[in-house]
Amino acid sequence: MAAEGRHSLFRQLGNGIAGLAGLMLVALYPFSANATEIQEVTTPAGINAWLVEDHTVPIVAIDFAFQGGSAQDPEGKEGLVNLLSRSLDEGAGDLDSQAFQARMEDLVMQLSFDEGRDAFYGSMRTLTPNATDAFEMLRLAVTEPRFDDEAINRMKTQTISGLRQDLKDPDAIAARRWSELAFPGHPYGRPSKGTEETVSKLAPADLKMMHERLFARGNLKVAVVGDIDAATLIPLLDKVFGALPAAPDLTPVPEVEPKSGIVEAVAFNVPQTSIRFGLPALKRSDPDFIPAFVMNHILGGGSFSSWLYEEVREKRGLAYSVGSYLVPFDHAGLLMGATGTRAEKAGETLKIIDEQLTRMASDGPSEEELAKAKSYLTGSYALRFDTSGKIANQLVGLQLEGFGPDYIENRNATIEAVTLDQVKAVAKRILDGKKPTVVTVGPKGA
Known part of the structure; x- marks a missing residue:
């Protein structure tokens, strides 16, 4: 200006x-x-x-x-x-x-x-x-x-x-x-x-x-x-x-792995059923986190291009939106997902989600899917830095995660270097033989 x-x-x-x-x-x-x-x-x-x-x-x-x-x-x-x-x-x-x-x-x-x-x-x-x-x-x-x-x-x-x-x-x-x-x-x-x-x-x-x-x-x-x-x-x-104390007085938070394989239905008088699922994944410091990040984009993080969106929304019309995301807490790592569907379709929706988790663990994505994911993730990264507020937010996040200023310069190259073998390996590590903890909230007996 x-x-x-x-x-x-x-x-x-x-x-x-x-x-x-x-x-x-x-x-x-x-x-x-x-x-x-x-x-x-x-x-x-x-x-x-x-x-x-x-x-x-x-x-x-x-x-x-x-x-x-x-x-x-x-x-x-x-x-x-x-x-x-x-x-x-x-x-x-x-x-x-x-x-x-x-x-x-x-x-x-x-x-x-x-x-x-x-x-x-x-x-x-x-x-x-x-x-x-x-x-x-x-x-x-x-x-x-x-x-x-x-x-x-x-x-x-x-x-x-x-x-x-x-x-x-x-x-x-x-x-x-x-x-x-x-x-x-x-x-x-x-x-x-x-x-x-x-x-x-x-x-x-x-x-x-x-x-x-x-x-x-x-x-x-x-x-x-x-x-x-x-x-x-x-x-x-x-x-x-400058006048703040030199050190905080924090209570230590124990490392923890979230429980998996629990299924609970909460009866609630609404026409749709809300679904929340998740299972143990990786903390941000794990060397496999970036391959897991790319894998999740293909599984459910890529909105319109993801497996979950294609199978649940596009092919069957079971939900308006569905997706998954990684949650790297300081003391635990999660792969989480959520959707909502007609009450009578909740069981079918969960079955499709489970099939996609199993498919990712056993087969993994194709080379073409990997290439498209990497192209999107590298191309969209600049959008996180197009306003002053976004930049400040990103920089604090990087500091909390323990990265240096050079992370921004190197991040896309790190994603580009992810191989298909790495994605398949991390998919097996997180998903193979694992069952998520699932909570549904909707009509009783649906």
Whole structure:
């Protein structure tokens, strides 16, 4: 964008709702081809970050993560980390919830937090002229959250409302029950959002405790993308994160292999049956993960081109959508799949899915199918890096997985190097003689 275009953009971006909408549009502006040249920066306080400079548009995006997510919830306090993610922007420092939200609107900034099983995520988007003030708001949220009773009670009410809605959602029921069966007695088997009973008992003191345990410099990963240079960024990062403790206080999470071969039907009065299936697979650090990734694309990850889609949807019309995906948790690896079908067709659908798993284990794909999968996976990779937000998100993910900045440059070559023998071997390793754990949620007797 030319300089005059940037000045025009500044004039268009006022405060309030219109300005926020403008910020969202800028965040979607395509990045230039060289925008993923990564600089590694280290601050005086020891904060390590990856920086991608792109001065095309006046926006700065920061994504960060603290290792340790909902698996850190103490037993009986399930949903604590999720509630923490909902509460950090509900007042911080001298600003109560209303004042904090109003200040963010004045600055035309976006701030969000989320939890995963193994990490706690945060992100901020701001216009370059407002970056200093926006980073200060981020600092307040990360280091001085208030956890006021009124705000926490409101967040608990919203969370419980969502949990009640989930009890009416067959897909949510299937997902929750699958985790319970696959990971009995393990943190991965507990509901990450908690239950109405556990959430209702959470108090501000619980949030303060979890915040102190989880937020530290030693388990922090940071990526910054956009209209900012290293000299400007370094003091801002120390301002936001430098006062955090050096090391977190995380509870060790045991390594676990999910249970396989369990089948459970949950009776639920809906016209369709929701199906969730899964079995042990590979963690991201496993040397066979990339061949497994390619194999799964052919099996069920490639949407319209996958075996499951072809056999379940195209040939028989049993479902609107069906697919599979790899889930590399820090302490377990999964191959998961899901679909929904007419209640009376659930048995037939499961039979077809089982046949495709067996076929992949025994025969594997053809050379042509492998070539098409590799072509798609390498060709589509650039779409993960076409906006500032996407780039920042990808870079934090790579850091959490233990990769260096050169992964982006080498990733496609790694996929291209996958051979048919490797795909067939990993298919046998994961699928041969294995039966998935299956949960169906639908009419009784269907």
